[in-house]
Amino acid sequence: MHYVVAYLGTNATCIHLRIVAARKNPTYDPPNASFDPDTAGGFRPAAALFRGIAVSRKRVAILISGRGSNMEALIVAAAEESYPAQIALVISNRSDAPGLRRAAAAAIATEIVDHTLYREDREKFEGALQEKLDAHRIDLVCLAGFMRLLSPNFVGKWQGRMLNIHPALLPAFKGLDTHARALEAGVKIHGATVHMVVPEVDSGPILAQAAVPVRESDTAETLAARVLDAEHRIYPAALKWLAEGRVRIVDGRCRIEGQVDADGLLFVPKIS
Ligand code: GRF
Numbered sequence: 200m201h202y203v204v205a206y207l208g209t210n211a212t213c214i215h216l217r218i219v220a221a222r223k224n225p226t227y228d229p230p231n232a233s234f235d236p237d238t239a240g241g242f243r244p245a246a247a248l249f250r251g252i253a254v255s256r257k258r259v260a261i262l263i264s265g266r267g268s269n270m271e272a273l274i275v276a277a278a279e280e281s282y283p284a285q286i287a288l289v290i291s292n293r294s295d296a297p298g299l300r301r302a303a304a305a306a307i308a309t310e311i312v313d314h315t316l317y318r319e320d321r322e323k324f325e326g327a328l329q330e331k332l333d334a335h336r337i338d339l340v341c342l343a344g345f346m347r348l349l350s351p352n353f354v355g356k357w358q359g360r361m362l363n364i365h366p367a368l369l370p371a372f373k374g375l376d377t378h379a380r381a382l383e384a385g386v387k388i389h390g391a392t393v394h395m396v397v398p399e400v401d402s403g404p405i406l407a408q409a410a411v412p413v414r415e416s417d418t419a420e421t422l423a424a425r426v427l428d429a430e431h432r433i434y435p436a437a438l439k440w441l442a443e444g445r446v447r448i449v450d451g452r453c454r455i456e457g458q459v460d461a462d463g464l465l466f467v468p469k470i471s
Contacts, residue, residue, distance in 0.1 A: 257338040257442040258287040260331075262345040267298020268427060269343035269364055269434050274305050276435030284442035288335040290328065292347055308335065314347055325353040341438060342396060351398035359448065361396040362441065364434050366426050368392060368408055373401035378419040378426065387467035389413050389422060391430045393437035395453070404453040406437040406446060412467040 259277070261270045270289060277286045289302035292314045302309050310331045317324040324347075332340065342363040354361065367377040369392040372384075381389045390410040397403035409429035413422060440446050445456040 255283070257284040258336055259284045259339045259341060259438065259442070260288040260290060260335065260337040261286060261302075261341045261343050262328075263289060263291050263296055263298040263343050264293050264346040265296050265298060265344050267296065267301050267343065269430055270298050270341075271301050271305075272431035273341060273343070273435055273438060274302070274307060276439070282435075282439060282442075284339065284438055288331065288337060290331055292324075292345070298344075321348075321350055322352075325350060329353070329356070339438070339441060340396075341434070343434070348400065349396070354396055354398050357396065359395065359446075360441075362393055362406065362434075362437060363396050363401075363403070364430055365392045365394065365401050366423065366430065368410060369394060369401060369405060376419075378422045381413065382417060382419060382422065387413050388465060389426060391426050391433060393433050395448070404448050404451060406440065406453050406455065407433040409433045410465055412465065415468075 259273070261267075261273060263270050267289075270286075274286050276282055277284055286307050288308050288310065289298065290310045290312055291299050292312055294311045294313060299309050299311070312324065312327045312331060314324050317327070338360065340357055340361040342361065345363075365373070365377070367373070367381065368388070368390040371386070372380050378389070388410050390408055392405055393407045394401075394405045395403040409426075409432065411422075411425045411429055417425075440455050440458075445458075447454045447456065
């Protein structure tokens with residue numbers, strides 16, 4: 200039966216291959232795993248296909264430079280049959296990025312566009328990126344720890360269709376070393392932001408933010424780990440809204456159609 204499912208295409212194939220990949224590779228251990236290869240196999244992917252869910256799923260490319268834990272969180276989310284996007288491609292600008300192995304283990308197509316081969320010619324580098332995106336018929340792009348600056352021209356081509364995740368509550372702490380800088384500044388609340396990509400770095404309309412408390416005992420590493428957990432939750436949520444066509448930009452700000460407003464307060468330190 201598995202071989203029959205493999206010929207059905209799109210979502211069914213993708214999920215089926217992931218089942219195979221997970222079975223072949225017992226070390227495959229996605230974060231926040233909601234996909235269990237031993238129980239989600241068999242007929243469910245085919246059923247989803249016949250209901251027509253698979254055909255309208257947006258094709259997403261994830262651009263990485265390193266570890267790829269956010270990439271993996273998106274892959275796991277997209278393995279759900281009701282998720283409105285499929286991860287069709289992972290591109291890294293570094294051939295040694297650990298995320299490439301993780302993507303391949305999940306049976307996702309991978310490409311390397313090595314920026315060092317293009318010297319300082321960003322236009323050529325981005326031309327090569329665009330070629331890969333075109334070849335894989337990509338609808339949406341997610342930057343996930345992609346450590347190259349993108350030109351206004353490239354960003355313009357993907358306007359409204361390219362997301363980034365930043366490990367801070369923007370507009371605070373743009374740039375690098377956000378956790379150490381947050382500790383240095385003595386902020387009590389830190390977090391993560393998913394935003395549309397615009398030419399200016401770590402700017403652009405915000406789709407979602409997650410706040411985490413800063414603890415007295417925190418180091419940059421412990422704080423980073425707490426923020427990363429939050430990243431793995433908001434990125435799949437934000438991509439889902441974008442893929443569903445629920446994100447509109449009004450006066451430079453994101454409106455999420457049908458969003459559920461959050462409530463509650465976070466006090467740091469606790470107020471008794
Ligand atoms: C994340 O903290 C993300 O916010 C930032 O780079 C880091 C990438 O981590 N842009 P990973 O590769 O997703 O594990």
